[in-house]
Amino acid sequence: MIERVWGYLNWLIIILLLLFILFFLILFTKVTVTLDLNHVGDNDQFKVKFRAWFGLLRYTINIPLVKIDDDGPNLIVKEEQKVGSENAIHNANPKGKEKKVTPEDVLNGIRDIKEIIEHIVGLHKIIRRFLKKIKIKKLEWHSQFGVGDAAHTGLLTGAAWAIKGSVIGIISQYLRLIAKPVVTITPEFNQYCSRTKLQCIFQFRIGQTILAGIQIIKYWKGGIPKLKNKPFSLFTN
Numbered sequence: 486m487i488e489r490v491w492g493y494l495n496w497l498i499i500i501l502l503l504l505f506i507l508f509f510l511i512l513f514t515k516v517t518v519t520l521d522l523n524h525v526g527d528n529d530q531f532k533v534k535f536r537a538w539f540g541l542l543r544y545t546i547n548i549p550l551v552k553i554d555d556d557g558p559n560l561i562v563k564e565e566q567k568v569g570s571e572n573a574i575h576n577a578n579p580k581g582k583e584k585k586v587t588p589e590d591v592l593n594g595i596r597d598i599k600e601i602i603e604h605i606v607g608l609h610k611i612i613r614r615f616l617k618k619i620k621i622k623k624l625e626w627h628s629q630f631g632v633g634d635a636a637h638t639g640l641l642t643g644a645a646w647a648i649k650g651s652v653i654g655i656i657s658q659y660l661r662l663i664a665k666p667v668v669t670i671t672p673e674f675n676q677y678c679s680r681t682k683l684q685c686i687f688q689f690r691i692g693q694t695i696l697a698g699i700q701i702i703k704y705w706k707g708g709i710p711k712l713k714n715k716p717f718s719l720f721t722n
Contacts, residue, residue, distance in 0.1 A: 512692030514538065517622075522683040607704055615697035616659045623686040624656070624666040630680065631673030642672045660687070 519534040533546040626649060631638050653666050 512690070512695070514691045515688055516691060517686065517688045520683070520685040522681065524679065524681040526679060608701065611697060611700045611704060613659060615693060617661060618693050619660050619687050619689045621656065621660050621662045621664065621685065621687045623664050623684065624653075624662070625668075625682070625684045626666070627669045627671075627682045628680065629671040629673060629678060631676050631678050633675070633677045635674040638672050638674050642670055645670050 514537050517536045519532075519536070521530070521532045521534070523530045529549075531548040533548065535544045535546075536542065628645060628649075630641070630645075632641065649668050649670070653668065656662065656666075
């Protein structure tokens with residue numbers, strides 16, 4: 486009987502030890518993510534590849550991109566209408582409802598603004614610490630475009646360089662660039678074309694992601710910021 490109990494205990498210890506080792510392997514596992522974007526005219530391809538354990542674990546996601554309407558680059562926004570008759574709207578009180586704002590309401594509003602800012606700043610610090618641990622191992626961004634007019638193409642080329650420079654600056658500020666970005670823009674002055682190739686490879690540890698998630702949950706424990714006034718109560722009638 487005792488030998489059987491010891492046998493169960495030995496198996497339990499072995500299983501717990503294996504689970505412990507597996508847990509630490511997962512924490513220190515590096516995940517490599519590759520973003521591939523290819524745009525040639527109306528053909529768009531966007532792939533996200535995940536790789537871990539020296540390629541033993543792989544997963545690829547093909548993301549379809551929304552194409553622009555041939556009639557024009559328009560965004561259709563559906564306007565929401567309130568239910569009610571036209572007569573009811575005309576008969577409504579044009580002066581609206583009056584609201585008394587006391588000095589206490591003003592002080593509470595200032596405290597609410599301070600509370601919201603403190604939450605945003607604290608959350609930003611947690612996210613920024615996590616992003617600084619992400620390594621950008623490769624960043625290539627090549628573009629070729631033309632609008633059929635040399636002058637307009639030249640202006641767009643300057644604007645494209647400014648946009649790409651800003652994006653690279655933001656990435657280098659928040660993430661760890663361990664490889665020099667390769668960025669090119671090739672203008673086509675005499676023809677209309679649109680081609681873009683973007684490839685970004687970055688790497689992080691699963692444990693860093695779990696730690697950041699725990700910090701965010703711990704930071705927001707207790708719910709949203711406790712506001713003394715209702716949102717926008719000082720600015721609505």
